[in-house]
Amino acid sequence: MATRRIERTQESRRLLVAAAAELFAEKGYRQTSFVDIADKAGISRGSIPWHFGNKLGLLEAVVEDQLQAVLTRFARSADEPPGDLLDQVVDFIRLPATRLFITLLAEAVEAGSPIREHYARLHAALRQSVQARIPAKALPAGTSPEAFTVLLVGAVIGVHAQWRVAPEAVDLEAVRATIRALTDAL
Incomplete structure (x- = not known):
């Protein structure tokens, strides 16, 4: 009996996080209400307050869930070859989580935003994940891995925003080829 209750509680939490993630990506954090989330989750x-305390607690759960999904997708074991970081970075643009992250960015940059700190932690985790995959010897002299990572994450954010606004005008495969050509030229 207790096991069934725990399973139902976990399932309710999962449904609420999934519904909130979708709605935050679609409408933004401030424009999404508890009613919207509850209706979508059924x-x-x-x-919502029982599981998360408040809307900000739900946002924290959404960001953590989506961030872990992204990091897991791009993680590799110690014995696995590095793979192609550029392909993974460009593939990141197509992920549903990326839409959420970009939508939240618009709210996070505003002074006094309740999600600013959470977004800063999200960016830090993304930069750390990407930087861990960049071999130091692959960068030209005078280029720091930290600065290159900031540039790469910023480029992905910009490309994603352009692709969402005008997908017919942004050829992601051409972007991938261009990034590769530029980095190979280094």
């Missing part, structure tokens, strides 16, 4: 809106 769960009572009273479940």
Whole structure:
């Protein structure tokens, strides 16, 4: 009996996080209400404060869930070959989580934003994950891995925003080839 209750609680939490992630990506954090999330999840809106305390607690759960999904996707074991970082970075643009991250960015840059700190932690984790995959010897002299990582993450954010606004005008395969050509030229 207790096991079944725990399973239902976990499932409710998972459904709420998934619904909130989708709605935050679509409408933004401030424009999404508890009613919207509860309706989408098919769960009572009273479940949200019970599980997360408040809307900011739900946002924290959404960002953590999406970040872990992205990091897991791009993680590799110690004995696995590095793979192609550029392909992975460009593939990141197509992930549903990326839309969420870009939508939240618009709210995170505003002074006093309740999500600013969470977004800063998200960016730090993304930079750390990317930087861990860059061999120091692959960069030209005078180029720091930290600065290159900031540039690469920033480029992905910019490309993603352009692709979402006008997908017909942004050829992601051409972007991938251009990044590769530029980095090979280094």
